Amino acid sequence: MHHEPSTHSPEQTAGEAAPVPGLPTTRPTGCPFDPPAELARLREERPLRRMTYPDGHVGWLATGYATVRAIFADPRFSSRYELLHFPLPGAPEGGLPPAPVGDLTGIDAPEHTRYRKLLAGKFTVRRMRELTRRVEQITTEHLDAMERQGPTVDLVEAFAQPVPALMICELLGVPSAERETFQRWATTLTDRSSSDEERYAAMTGLQEYLYALVLAKRAEPTDDLLGDLTGSDLTDEELAGVGAFLLGAGLDTTANMIAHGTFALLSNPDQCAALRDDPGLADQAVEELMRYLTIAHTGVKSALEDVELDGLLIKAGETVTLSMEAANRDPQRFPDPDTLDLRRKATGHLGFGHGIHQCLGQQLARVEMRVALPALLTRFPTLRLAVPPEEVPLRTHANVYGVHALPVTWDAE
Template structure:
């Protein structure tokens, strides 16, 4: 059953059954909980080729799409979807409307502000209770504050959008619960768009309002885009902060490299290696073949589902030497943590910068940081579409 279960003794590694498939074959049929049997693409080069292939579709409304939804759950041809699930040219048209704030130049201009957020949260941790849950005290607030400022969303509402985000990314919540959470978030963003139509500011959502007024974008699509960026902007980075910290605490020799160095190149290398090693998006990238495609000596037929599991692609020994070893000096950005092709992660410059600030600051500011619980007692998100930990008790 895909995505499988991780070994308790190796919570940072992909599920053993999926790793075994990579050793055996480049393409394998896997079974989803809803009974579908799409192709799992196990190797880096083949995944990269398919992610860049216009003959595959990201649209979950297409027949054969390897949906995570239960069998028989209605999605409907007219059901609205996020632009990241659309195919070109509509995907490209909508994506262009929100690329400017995520350019490297614009993101670098935010670095000082992110550094201030990180330092203030560490100050608060040091002045507060000890031990503390790093997730609630630090890992969640950092990206939440940053994405709220970028979008123009009041941070005072973070409890609301974090609670509903958790419902959406939990594989064990019912379709009805997901629908209610989605409706609540959409309504919240739609109300914000309405406020900014009346009183625009200097933020990303106000920029979308300008597109609405120019007739380039509907208010509905603007709210959908806001939901996507709000969820993606805090969930993924928050999990990387907490899971990355836990991985480093479990690899003290690697943690020492960061703690004892202020070398920006080493910090940047550490971010890339942790992104490669930890692969928090463990449901794979899902597609449908639009035509027959020959790959790895086999044919994927038109209408068949495809899953590219980036966790095993990033552990492919033909690309990464000794791939199961965490090596912060590896300095290799070829990983697929942010995807590849036209659908690669829009916010990757922001995520990289935030993680560079966090990993370059936290362990030097708190050099004695350590776990306040046994690794076996840490609650991992085995039930989520985004992998991480629910809590991370630490002390110093």
């Protein structure tokens, strides 16, 4: 992204300097894991600065770890979609519509608190233990299938996507016989080759299915998240909405972490070997991959009142774009941030967000990655890319970064 040289005197504050002409999105060539280099330059200059949005709104861009974390934790900033200006081109004319029923990402307290309280208790230690056993079984089944299929598969299709898709089915309580259809709809929604018509049909199919599933669980509650929630005060519409939200939040993100995480490990053979040789490293490895890759790279908030931050005044109604990918590479928080180091203590990273909207399913996502990545590397010790790294198709314009496909191969016995 080209920027005009600044004509401002060094004494001027970044708040008064010419606004950044848009969110930098161009990643460095040949560095599929690094954020746009322009973000690092902006963070170094000033972690909070003015930015012009595609609709002409002049808001803010936050790139420093401490600044991004502070905004996430501050109730004076709203997450309501209808209050936000979108930092990337392509937002609907007249702004974003309010969040659909059940979508926790785009609402504030007290509505958010009501949903969150009901849901947070469902991700219990007991349920995570049970789900861990299922992740292990599903992982093994898919590795067996890969082995039977023989070397050279698309890891996204063969492994990274089905494992979280089946785990969402497990969590929501989708009956086994209906999982294939459910998974097909879910995959259609995230597949770049799907047409708008196919996506619409998949979305409609999923919504109708979830509504019917809620009614079935009302009639006969089962021991799963939706079954549990039929005992709450949520309406059928809210329950189906929560199901759709969990599917949207939990499938694409984890699938991309497994695929893109594998790509990062294969590109760092010493780190790959460290994880393969020491499965006890899995917990730390997951946190470091979350920090290093930050696939959910950008957040957006709107100031509900005037807020002073970093010596600058953010006015009520102004939108702030939070660059989690820049914050997670902030050298003031993570020394040598551009190096993937699985032995690093990367706790405190913002890969799952922070504050009241911190990822609800983060424990399940951690379980899936902790199990899937070491199991994959152990089963296929000679696993490697089947194409040159520069030919791996990257999701450069998606809300969740990662790979569209990851062709891998290994030495057959």
